[in-house]
Amino acid sequence: MEVTKAVIPAAGFGTRFLPVTKAQPKEMMPVLDKPTIQYVVEEAIAAGIEDILIITGRGKQAIERHFDKSYELEEALEAAGKTDRLNRVEEIADLGDIHYVRQKEREGLGDAVRYAEKHVGENPFALLLGDTIIESDTPCTQTLIEHAEAHDVSTLSLERVPWAQVSSYGVADADIDDDTDLTDESFPVSDFIEKPAREDAPSNLAITGRYIFTAEIFDALDATEKGVGGELQLTDAIRKLTDIRGVELTGDRYDIGTIPSWLRANIEMSLQYDDGEMNAAVEEFLQERFR
Known part of the structure; x- marks a missing residue:
């Protein structure tokens, strides 16, 4: 098993940011001096992946323009002697081999992932949500790849969240105590529950938006019925996988939601x-x- 491809879903409306997202993709919301999705692409690159597929939708052309070469801007910066800014702009277009496919109907994250099947084929791939930034000494995706390749199974990044917040996440069912030291470890996960009530949550280990999937995920998605909101829920498909492991997140996660x-x-x-x-x-x- 060798992970060489990454998929970044970025097709949602971003309604929580309206009206700013009426004409601008949520994934292009700036964090400091870069759009959110650039941090995500840079994480994939830092993990050794240069073949990246971004799932877009209607009104998301700004994402493609951002990662494209900008001849006029580069010429203007060069003429003005703004070398540092020129270098930063040129680096964006050279980040990696970025491809795009448009999700025709916004029918959930699971549906978006299905659009990646032709690109990744039978190969395992990393899935990074386009509105989540994870800052860590070792890229989160790199850590997941190491564990996925070692065990030859799909592997997810999980984070301990306050118990009062478990109803906002997909939560893992794993035989692990609250005080178990999971540093540098991966562990089997038997099930996931989407947004459980506090009393029904099997743990406070929540899905964080970073995954490594084998091609089995596509069969699981095909076998999954639409769920909440009439959308195809990725968590429901994950529950159908034969084997899956979890890795506890280290570092800082920023959900730009x-x-x-x-x-x-x-x-x-x-x-x-x-x-x-x-x-x-x-x-x-x-x-x-x-x-």
């Missing part, structure tokens, strides 16, 4: 940003605002 979480990502990441100027500006503002 709501305005509060997007604001939090900008603030927290700016405080960690190692350029001095941005870090200092945000720290100064916070100190002035809350002293």
